[in-house]
Amino acid sequence: MLRPNPLPLELSLQPFTVSAARDFGVGRGRLAGADLARPFHGVRTPDAFAAEDQDPLLLLCLQYAPRLAPWQFFWGETALALVGVPTPRWPHRVGLHVAAHRPAREPRTEGVIGHRLQVREPAIVVLSGLPLEHPVRAWRQAGSLWGHDDLVAAADAIVHQGWGTVDELRDEIRVLGGRSARKMRSALNHVRSGVESPEETRLRLLIVRAGLPEPEVNWILRDEYGRAIARLDLAYRRWRVAVEYDGRVHAEDPRQFERDADRWSEIRRAGWRHVRVLRHHMRGDRPRAVALVREALHDAGWGS
Template identity: 55%
Template sequence: MRASDLAVPFHGVRSRSLGDDGGSLVDLCRAYAPRLTPGQFFSHETVFALRGLSTPEWPYSPRIHVSTHRPAREPRTDGVVGHRLQTREPAIQIGPHGMPMENAVRAWRQCGRLWHLDDLVAGADALLGGRRPLATIDELEAEVALMGDVRRGILRHALALARPGVRSPKETQLRLLLVRAGLPEPEVNADIFSTEGEFVAEIDLAFRAWKVAAEYDGRVHAEDPRQFARDADRWAAIRDAGWDHVRILNHHLRDGGGSAVAMVRDALIRAGWRPGL
């Protein structure tokens, strides 16, 4: 138990699987899992991390949250945030890593005391998106109505900004940035077609009335030449269909995102849009 090749991530736990960096949050949850007592489960932002969903960006660092319902006692261990939740019917699920965790809808509401508004919007978008959404807007609204809002209504505010079908938190960030800058609200992941009615592409953010397509491209460089070639053909097809295609890269979102806003605004103005229209 005192061997030098064993890490001690938590009191009473020894692990060979954690590297010199202490391991990822998922690794730490795996290490902590044997300490869970009956009725305890991972909750709050830990659920999002375990499910590979959106969490706040660096320098924010999600923590390990473990909850239980009254009258049981929450864990009190270094490295873990314990919660003793009010009595209600549990909704514990076995997640992707085989560990017990809070229902995703409840976990999102629990993050209301931890995250900023835009992170809560991105979290809601993550639950509403994907091929198999983990929640509906009605379920999220019902949870807030049942258990109450926090921090001057931040959860209801986030739900008003959330949209189904979003693919990534950067897409959420870009959409919120453009709308707050006074641009029209775009359609999310809209299908566009050629003049002959053939499917061309699904667009991250589409301003259909002006045929302007805005998309976030998170790649630093093209590591796969074949994928880059397919993407280049797609971009050309979008332009051939009569759309002005605006690719937003990560550096365009820095320093408040002024560059991204300017690029999309210029494309809209070229297409005939005017502020206030």
């Protein structure tokens, strides 16, 4: 089998448009080569570009980037996912959203969801060379696509990562709330500072929705000498009950499992009840997590 002619160096390691390739003198036959993927109309990606361990959404955005007009940027849930803000769980799939402010035009091509926004001063973040909507604005934009708990988890992450405050998120709703404004204001009422994972958020919401008291978030348990014993995901100081979500597969990291087991023992030695919630405890119409927390609180004197 004949090897394809090498591409110009400028095109050999990154996605490129067909028009750019023609400017380099690359012919139609070479652009049809089997070593070039065609992720979008008018774009080619050399095999050397795609890494197996690369985030699929980031890869898709990098492949689309050559088609971006100077006034276009990644929007809503796409921008949130790219900066590491949690998105809804499976079966939801984050779409490839690209936007532009009026009077400029949004893209219209297969595989891309285009949005034309109101006239407004842009607030763009650049990540890996990609222009993104600022996460505070992107969170509001996701309001029409996501449910309550997903919006709370994302807002918790935005606040924790330092992208914005609850007041800034609230101001964004006030300025351009749209039809989902009521849902988003409700979500902001449940945002708490210091949350470190979306599952912590979902567990807290699950507990409160079941009628149990709201726990404190990431509270530090100390011994009588002030030495930190553990940072607790969710803590009921009054009843000395610690609730923690554990979604890792410890068989892959036995040393981490051993450290955690020692930590759980220290929590119990400090006179606290420790409730360890696993992934399967969160599933179903009557999740076991609620019963575990309720039982620990009752044993500690809540409701008596």
